[in-house]
Amino acid sequence: MAEFDRPALVQFAQDSISRGSKSFRFASRLFDRITRERVWLLYAWCRKCDDMADGQDHGGAMAAVTDPQESLAAIRTLTATALAGMPSGEPAFDCLGVVARECGITARMAEDVIEGFALDAADWHPRRESDLYQYCYHVAGAVGVMMAVVMGVPADDDATLDRACDLGLAFQLANIARDIAEDDAAGRCYLPDDWLAMLDIGPGEHMKPHNRKKLALMGRWLADEAEQYEASARVGAAHLPLRARWAVLSAAGIYGEIARKVRAADSHAWDQRIFTSRPEKFRWVRKAFVDAVANNPRDMDRDALWTRARV
Secondary structure, eight states, rough: OOOOOOOOOOHHHHHHHHHOOHHHHHHHHOOOHHHHHHHHHHHHHHHHHHHHHHSSHHHHHOOOOSOOOHHHHHHHHHHHHHTTTTOOOOHHHHHEEEEEEHHHOOOOHHHHHHHHHHHHHTTTOSSHHHHHHHHIIIIIHHHHHHHHHHTTTTTHHHHHHHHHHHHHHHHHHHHHHHHHHHHHHOOOOOOOOOHHTTTTTTOOOTTTTGGGGHHHHHHHHHHHHHHHHHHHHHHHOOOTTHHHHHHHOOOOOOHHHHHHHHHHGGGGGSSSSOOHHHHHHHHHHHHHHHHHHOOOOOOOOOSSSSSSOOO
């Protein structure tokens, strides 16, 4: 098994998260040094896979991918090489090799994330609400599971990992609510067909001005669901060490603010891109510290929520 240059990969991963996600970079500062580095390493792999699948550079504007299946095959090959402990020739994938070896991330965990890119490569679209949750699992919930393992949650602690998955679902539902217009411009729609049919919206018609009130209703549905999964994740965070709990609760608040703003903006939610400002981030970090120290989240029974066991 080859040795990776860990310090160089950590620096690469830090640069990647600084460019790709201000919110996650902000929250990651709250971890202890080792956990923070591992979170960066995992992020670098996720970011690179996402960029390869979407023709982006650190989450920037999408570009046409000439052969999506070829990109997907490259992601799988490079991931397998890194998980085997061999240099892949791509720093982001070597980052995964390091953090997998240190934390016990499995090939199945990685494949669950890659399956999300496979769905996009196949021009997938959700027909039912349950399809939407399954997609959210692959592109974000499965990442939440991996992040929890990085934070020290045992791989067999299904109850806590389910809650970690819920935070990923909350993030992705917020993303989908915020990015409806951007996704439409890229030829994608993550609003389930059964929702569109319920509101009598024809295929490809959801961004038409005369459907804006109906679109606002679906934005509110997504935001409400994101809030439920965020509340569930807060229960799971109680099982994490203090600094990890603080970071997770900060990220939950910061990203949850996006869903709350979508709901509040109603039919104007897509007039301009919604984001969480730096002062708002600091407010959520302060609140999260108080909540992390108290460690007494509101009880939330997740039996009625979609679960990764359905995958």
